[in-house]
Amino acid sequence: MRITNDDYSPIQLVSELSTRETCKWHGPGNFFVEEKAKHEWIVEAWTEKLDEILNLFQRYGTLAASCQSVRDNGIDVYLSFTRDDKTHRVGFQLKSESEVLRDKGTNEKHSVIGALKRQAFEAIHSGKVDEWWIVPCINYDKHSKLIQQINAEIIVGKSSHNGVEVKLVDPRDAISFLSKENGDIDAICTLLLCCGDEVLKGAIREVEDLTVFQRKCIFTFIWQALDGDASVRSEDIMYLETGEEDIATEFAYLEDIGFLESNEGEGFIIKPYNLPGICALYFEGRVRHGMSASGAESFVMTLISTPDEMD
Structure with a gap:
């Protein structure tokens, strides 16, 4: 696959x-x-998580970038990348639940707000960043007033300090980022970066006009066939029906497109390679991204299925 959408930078x-x-x-x-x-x-x-994003660009042969934990000049994590021949630098200041609980009730100088003000000054005047992000990794419900205070005293009316853009991440958005496995990151980023890739578009076309039952059948059994187990019993396929299908017609169509082949009364043989787009995405996950079989399955499902089919 290749990057077809240049609109997205790592940040x-x-x-x-x-x-x-x-x-x-x-x-x-x-x-x-x-x-x-x-x-x-x-x-x-x-x-x-940042490294995984950068690794994705490198797998597709683009972008010079680096990420490191620095813990200096008001910065915990430092990200830099080159875009349009210009280096862009982002510093992340992370605040933990344990820090907030430890500093609760202390005087202003030693409070979370006081520390952030000092760190903001250091980061902004260090000359090392173009963006500085405050990321409170804390319980939003318990500390909502603190979030409001950070926004009021450091962010509001000051979105650009000394040419540095300052941002505050909602703790619930921080959870979204940190809760993702590397495979989730790979799949979502691939979907955004490679949306015009012919392999991805071909895989989507292979299933977009199929019925719910036909899609369910493919998404249930193709993975085991790709992993070497191509036999499936008729009753296992029948288990997927909802009662609203014309099963004879459904089976006939899956045979017509070459996905199912009758196994002389012993069920069916799955023929995954008659859906080459899906197979290509699966092996993209296995080979380029180094995923396990289950990881590659999740990768493909994120790229071509609906949210209901992911449940």
């Missing part, structure tokens, strides 16, 4: 991956607990 992909609509965590309570409440975990995890 724009960070924004796309930090939306509540794409959040992978739906658990009860607070995300930032135990190990995830610690500053060290947040810095390491944030750096890892």
Whole structure:
């Protein structure tokens, strides 16, 4: 596959991956607990996610970029990349739940707000960044007033300080970014960057006009066939029906397109390579992205299925 959409830079992909609509965590309570409440975990995890974005560009042979944990000049994680022959530099200041709880009730100088003001000054006047992001990785419900205070005292009316753009990330958006596995990041970024790629468009065309039952059948059984197990029993396929289908017609069409082949009364043989676009995406995940079989399945499903089919 190849990048066909040059509109996205690494930092724009960070924004796309930090939306509540794409959040992978739906658990009860607070995300930032135990190990995830610690500053060290947040810095390491944030750096890892940024590295995965940069690795994706490198796999497709584009972009010179770097990401590192620095913890200096008001910056925890530093990202730089070249775009249109110009280097763009972003500093991330991360705040953890444990830091907020530790500093709660202290005087202004030693409070989270006080620390952020000092760090903002250091980052903005260091000459090292074009953007500076404040990322509170904290319980939004418990600390909503603190978020409002950060916004009021550091962000509002000051979106550009000394030529540096300053942003505040909502803690719920930070959860969305940090909750994604590397495979999720690869799939979403590939969908955005490679939307015009012929392989991706071909895979979408292979299933876009199929019935719900036909799509369900393909998305259920193609993966095992690609992994070497091409036999499937008739009753296993029948298990997918909802009662609204004309099963004879559904089976006939799946045979017509070459996906199913009768196995002399012993069920069916799955013929995955008659859907070459889907196969190409699967092996894109396996080979270029180094994914496991289940990871490649999830990669393809993110690229070509509907949200209902992902559940």
